[in-house]
Amino acid sequence: MDVDQLDGYIMTDSVPSHWENRCFSIIEIIITLAIIGIIATATVPMIKKLTWNANRANGASNMRQITLAYVLLLSEKNISPATEAASIVSNAQPGQITDHIYAAILTKHRNDLSPKIFAWKSDKMVKTFVRTNKFPSTILSKQTGQMADNFSNLPLSVHFFEVDPDVFNRRMSPSLVPVVCSRGLAIEPDGTFKLDPETGVFGDTGAFLGFLDGHVEWCDTADLATLNRH
Numbered sequence: 001m002d003v004d005q006l007d008g009y010i011m012t013d014s015v016p017s018h019w020e021n022r023c024f025s026i027i028e029i030i031i032t033l034a035i036i037g038i039i040a041t042a043t044v045p046m047i048k049k050l051t052w053n054a055n056r057a058n059g060a061s062n063m064r065q066i067t068l069a070y071v072l073l074l075s076e077k078n079i080s081p082a083t084e085a086a087s088i089v090s091n092a093q094p095g096q097i098t099d100h101i102y103a104a105i106l107t108k109h110r111n112d113l114s115p116k117i118f119a120w121k122s123d124k125m126v127k128t129f130v131r132t133n134k135f136p137s138t139i140l141s142k143q144t145g146q147m148a149d150n151f152s153n154l155p156l157s158v159h160f161f162e163v164d165p166d167v168f169n170r171r172m173s174p175s176l177v178p179v180v181c182s183r184g185l186a187i188e189p190d191g192t193f194k195l196d197p198e199t200g201v202f203g204d205t206g207a208f209l210g211f212l213d214g215h216v217e218w219c220d221t222a223d224l225a226t227l228n229r230h
Contacts, residue, residue: 067210
C-alpha cells in the first residue's frame with residue numbers, strides 16, 4: 001500500500017471531539033480526595049512515630065553525655081555540684097542550685113558540653129523560646145567564667161537532683177540513685193517519682209533517668225511505678 005492509499009487511514013484530529021475541554025467530574029474528584037485521605041491516614045502516624053523515635057534517640061544520647069559528665073565530676077575530681085556552685089554564681093548556696101548552675105558546673109569541667117546537650121530541639125518549650133530568642137552559643141562567659149546571660153534564660157530539657165553521693169552510697173546501690181532526668185519528672189517528698197505530662201519533654205509517655213553509676217534508662221509509667229515500689 002503506497003502513501004496515497006494511506007490518506008484515508010490518517011486521522012486529521014488525534015483527539016476525539018467529545019474529549020475537548022473535558023473537566024473532572026465531581027465523582028472523580030471525590031474518589032481522588034478519598035485516595036489521598038487514605039494514604040495520608042496511613043503515612044502520617046508512621047511519620048510521627050519515626051520522628052518521635054528519632055527525638056527519643058537524640059534525647060538518650062544527650063542524657064548519656066550529661067550523666068557521664070556528672071559521674072566523672074564526682075569520681076575523678078571528687079567535687080559535688082553543691083560545693084562547686086559558688087564559683088559559677090556567687091550567691092548560690094547548697095540547696096538553691098538551679099538546673100542551669102548544674103549545667104554550668106559540668107561545662108566548666110568538660111569543655112565539650114554545649115547548650116544543645118541541655119536544651120533539645122524536640123522539646124516544645126525550647127522551640128517556643130527559640131522562635132523569639134537567639135539560641136545561646138555558649139554556657140559560660142569566656143570573659144568572666146560565669147554563666148552566660150542568654151543561657152540562664154533558656155528552658156532546659158533536663159532536671160538535676162540534689163545528690164550527696166556519700167549519703168546515697170551508704171543507703172543504696174548507685175544504680176538506684178538518680179542524678180538527672182528529662183524535664184517533667186520529679187521526686188516527691190516521700191521519695192516517689194511523679195511525671196508531669198504538661199511540662200515533660202516527652203509528655204505523659206515517660207522520661208529518661210541518669211543514675212549515679214553512669215547508666216541511663218527510659219522509664220514509662222509502668223517503669224516508674226516499679227521504681228516507686230523500691
